[in-house]
Every structure is written in structure tokens, then in C-alpha cells.
Amino acid sequence: MLAGVTPAQAATKVTVLDVFLAVGQSNVSGRGLPSGTTDDPADPRIFQYGAKLRTFRNATIPLDMLDVAKGISPATTFARGYVKNQPANVGVLIIPAARGATAFTNSVGTPTWNVGTASAPEFDLPALAVTQTREGIAAAVAAGYTVKLKGILWHQGEGNWWMSTSAYSAKLDELIGYFRSQLAAPQLPFVVGGLAPEGITAQPGLANVDKSHKGTPSRVAYTAFAPSMAGGVNDGDAFHFSRTGDEFLGRTYLTAFWRAAKITYGPVPIITGTAKVGSTLTAVPGAWAVSPVTLSYQWYHSGTAVVGATAATYVVPSGDLGRTITVKVTGAKTGYTTTSRTSAGTKVAQ
CATH class of the missing domain: 3.40.50.1110 (SGNH hydrolase)
Incomplete structure (x- = not known):
């Protein structure tokens, strides 16, 4: 191959x-x-x-x-x-x-x-x-x-x-x-x-x-x-x-x-906001090709999916102190391959 x-x-x-x-x-x-x-x-x-x-x-x-x-x-x-x-x-x-x-x-x-x-x-x-x-x-x-x-x-x-x-x-x-x-x-x-x-x-x-x-x-x-x-x-x-x-x-x-290729493609998402306990982080997915595309979100702390954290925003809990936060954005469209892109990580500080 x-x-x-x-x-x-x-x-x-x-x-x-x-x-x-x-x-x-x-x-x-x-x-x-x-x-x-x-x-x-x-x-x-x-x-x-x-x-x-x-x-x-x-x-x-x-x-x-x-x-x-x-x-x-x-x-x-x-x-x-x-x-x-x-x-x-x-x-x-x-x-x-x-x-x-x-x-x-x-x-x-x-x-x-x-x-x-x-x-x-x-x-x-x-x-x-x-x-x-x-x-x-x-x-x-x-x-x-x-x-x-x-x-x-x-x-x-x-x-x-x-x-x-x-x-x-x-x-x-x-x-x-x-x-x-x-x-x-x-x-x-x-x-x-x-x-x-x-x-x-x-x-x-x-x-x-x-x-x-x-x-x-x-x-x-x-x-x-x-x-x-x-x-x-x-x-x-x-x-x-x-x-x-x-x-x-x-x-x-x-x-x-x-x-x-039947791929719905999007750029790497960006996390905006200050990574500290109690603050709100926002996933910015960018412009996906072959629009309109249905987007879904999953937040992670240090590589582990956060249960229930599936919105475009994420309020940082105290348990995330010192952890690295990332977000995965998934694009779906009928007739195309579902594709996911993951952001760079941001570490939660005091």
C-alpha cells in the first residue's frame, strides 16, 4: 500500500x-x-x-x-x-x-x-x-x-x-x-x-x-x-x-x-478566555468547508473527557487547577465523513 x-x-x-x-x-x-x-x-x-x-x-x-x-x-x-x-x-x-x-x-x-x-x-x-x-x-x-x-x-x-x-x-x-x-x-x-x-x-x-x-x-x-x-x-x-x-x-x-473525499473539513479550533478556576473558556471552531456543517464539542482535562462538557463553552472547575484543557470539535454532514479537530492545550493556573 x-x-x-x-x-x-x-x-x-x-x-x-x-x-x-x-x-x-x-x-x-x-x-x-x-x-x-x-x-x-x-x-x-x-x-x-x-x-x-x-x-x-x-x-x-x-x-x-x-x-x-x-x-x-x-x-x-x-x-x-x-x-x-x-x-x-x-x-x-x-x-x-x-x-x-x-x-x-x-x-x-x-x-x-x-x-x-x-x-x-x-x-x-x-x-x-x-x-x-x-x-x-x-x-x-x-x-x-x-x-x-x-x-x-x-x-x-x-x-x-x-x-x-x-x-x-x-x-x-x-x-x-x-x-x-x-x-x-x-x-x-x-x-x-x-x-x-x-x-x-x-x-x-x-x-x-x-x-x-x-x-x-x-x-x-x-x-x-x-x-x-x-x-x-x-x-x-x-x-x-x-x-x-x-x-x-x-x-x-x-x-x-x-x-x-467525502470529508467535512475544519481548521484546528482555538480556545479563548483565561484558563483559571471559575473562568469561562470558549471554543472557536473556525470556518468549516462544505457548509453548513453540524458541529459538536467535547472538552478534555489532561487528555480525559470531561463528562457532560459538550457545549461550545466550558466553566473551569477547581478540580482542573494545574490541568491542561483542550477541546475537540467534530463536524458532521450527510454524505461526508465525520471529522474531528482538537485544539492546542491551555494550562489552568491560579
């Missing part, structure tokens, strides 16, 4: 890496401009295992994709948003395995996303992505991280404008199944990014692909659709997202990921 592999020890402040495979064609490879500006500082919590330079290292902008990426990728903007709501010891490992101008095709001597039909191993994009993912996970484990395979980000379709909705759907669904089988993760979340509205207008055949993308969650479990925005393309280009469009897509990818 690739998910949840734990090394002997952690070597850095970031001890856990959540792995996301970024696949498809040029938009997920990275065409968002402007790129590499002061808006793109190195993020010590985001890593990559490159397609050309096969080393585990901090993510670059552009990412090291199979082609020559020319701008920021929505996978990067997704990762930036993802780590903001994770504990400080959690980072992201991106497996950048996209290649521009690729498609589901049977053409000899051409890279293809078709499963098992490539005319040579170097053209078998699904198999290459799986190998890169396995190598990336192994490299991160060797570097001392706990590694969790979390999901796949897909953006493709412009190269298959000529296909019917049913034909494209059959190829995409087969690809999803292949990745899950090869990575030993049958419920691995798969997020489909929406095509640029301007591109769909410019190439009407893309409406069929767009329909397939939007219908993926109704065909395949643990998938979701991430919409793109109108007006988010590079100047003079109807198909490739600008930086603005990429940042928008990164945000919708993130929301869609939680939906595909």
Missing part, C-alpha cells in the same frame, strides 16, 4: 506530506501568467518529485512537468490553499506528471492517456505517472517523512474536442480506475478541472467533453468537478488560464477535493 507509509523518524519541522498527483495536459502543467513574480515565494511546505529531474525537492514555479511548463499551475495554487488549513507539520508533495497537447488517442508514436494502448513505453502517460508517483513517495519516505497519498488533480480535454460525451467518459472512467488500481487506493479522490468557458465557445466540440467532466461524480464514486471562471484566460488565448484563472481553479479544486 502506498498511503500512510511511516519512516523511522522525521527530519524536519514538516513531518507529514500529503501527496497529490497532477495529470492531464497544458493547463495543469502550468500556463498561468504572469508567473515567477514576487507573488511566488518559495513555500517550505510544498515539495515536488519532478518529471524530468527525478529528485525530491521544494516545488518550483513552474513545476517540473513532462513538458516545459510556462507558468503557474493550479496544482500549486491548490497546494497553497491546502496547507493553510493544515497543522504546521503537514506539507504537500506534488507529483507533476502532466504534458501539454496530449489526449486520449491511439495514434502510433504519440503520447496518450489511453490505458494500455500506447505504441511504446515512453508514450504511456498513465504508466509513467504511476511510476513517478511511486518513486516520489519512496523518495519522501527516504528523506524521513510520513507520506499519505491523498488525491489526483486532472485537467485535460482540449485535445479531445472531437469525441462524444459517452466516448470521452468511457476513457476518463477507465483512467480513474487504472490509477486507483495501480496505486492500491480504490477510494482515492479524483478531481476533474473545468475547461475555460472561452475555449468551449471557441471550439464547440468541447461542450461534449465539458458535459463528461461535469457528469463524472454521477458516474464514479469519490470524484468531484472543479469549475473554472469566465475571463480567467491569458490575453489572446481562449484555452489557457491566466494567473487569475489558475488561482480561481486552485480554490475550486480544493473545495472539490473535500467533496470527492
Whole structure:
């Protein structure tokens, strides 16, 4: 199994890496401009295992994709948003395995996303992505991280404008199944990014692909659709997202990921108030994704649940003097996995 592999020890402040495979064609490879500006500082919590330079290292902008990426990728903007709501010891490992101008095709001597039909191993994009993912996970484990395979980000379709909705759907669904089988993760979340509205207008055949993308969650479990925005393309280009469009897509990818994973997610709660006997402490849960969410509370003193302490507030009794108080917030929503987050502790003083 690739998910949840734990090394002997952690070597850095970031001890856990959540792995996301970024696949498809040029938009997920990275065409968002402007790129590499002061808006793109190195993020010590985001890593990559490159397609050309096969080393585990901090993510670059552009990412090291199979082609020559020319701008920021929505996978990067997704990762930036993802780590903001994770504990400080959690980072992201991106497996950048996209290649521009690729498609589901049977053409000899051409890279293809078709499963098992490539005319040579170097053209078998699904198999290459799986190998890169396995190598990336192994490299991160060797570097001392706990590694969790979390999901796949897909953006493709412009190269298959000529296909019917049913034909494209059959190829995409087969690809999803292949990745899950090869990575030993049958419920691995798969997020489909929406095509640029301007591109769909410019190439009407893309409406069929767009329909397939939007219908993926109704065909395949643990998938979701991430919409793109109108007006988010590079100047003079109807198909490739600008930086603005990429940042928008990164945000919708993130929301869609939680939906595909069927996880209701919230930040680590914060306890406000003075931790002393007789005072009232308040749990501040923060903004949970996929709202509305039903929240419940449980207070603890020194790791033991306090009987009956299930409100958002807690009046500190004399018996808690010297103990450390924490609160666990649990979010529940129909159709999603119930998830709990626990606050940092605060010690009760005189």
C-alpha cells in the first residue's frame, strides 16, 4: 500500500506530506501568467518529485512537468490553499506528471492517456505517472517523512474536442480506475478541472467533453468537478488560464477535493478566555468547508473527557487547577465523513 507509509523518524519541522498527483495536459502543467513574480515565494511546505529531474525537492514555479511548463499551475495554487488549513507539520508533495497537447488517442508514436494502448513505453502517460508517483513517495519516505497519498488533480480535454460525451467518459472512467488500481487506493479522490468557458465557445466540440467532466461524480464514486471562471484566460488565448484563472481553479479544486473525499473539513479550533478556576473558556471552531456543517464539542482535562462538557463553552472547575484543557470539535454532514479537530492545550493556573 502506498498511503500512510511511516519512516523511522522525521527530519524536519514538516513531518507529514500529503501527496497529490497532477495529470492531464497544458493547463495543469502550468500556463498561468504572469508567473515567477514576487507573488511566488518559495513555500517550505510544498515539495515536488519532478518529471524530468527525478529528485525530491521544494516545488518550483513552474513545476517540473513532462513538458516545459510556462507558468503557474493550479496544482500549486491548490497546494497553497491546502496547507493553510493544515497543522504546521503537514506539507504537500506534488507529483507533476502532466504534458501539454496530449489526449486520449491511439495514434502510433504519440503520447496518450489511453490505458494500455500506447505504441511504446515512453508514450504511456498513465504508466509513467504511476511510476513517478511511486518513486516520489519512496523518495519522501527516504528523506524521513510520513507520506499519505491523498488525491489526483486532472485537467485535460482540449485535445479531445472531437469525441462524444459517452466516448470521452468511457476513457476518463477507465483512467480513474487504472490509477486507483495501480496505486492500491480504490477510494482515492479524483478531481476533474473545468475547461475555460472561452475555449468551449471557441471550439464547440468541447461542450461534449465539458458535459463528461461535469457528469463524472454521477458516474464514479469519490470524484468531484472543479469549475473554472469566465475571463480567467491569458490575453489572446481562449484555452489557457491566466494567473487569475489558475488561482480561481486552485480554490475550486480544493473545495472539490473535500467533496470527492467525502470529508467535512475544519481548521484546528482555538480556545479563548483565561484558563483559571471559575473562568469561562470558549471554543472557536473556525470556518468549516462544505457548509453548513453540524458541529459538536467535547472538552478534555489532561487528555480525559470531561463528562457532560459538550457545549461550545466550558466553566473551569477547581478540580482542573494545574490541568491542561483542550477541546475537540467534530463536524458532521450527510454524505461526508465525520471529522474531528482538537485544539492546542491551555494550562489552568491560579
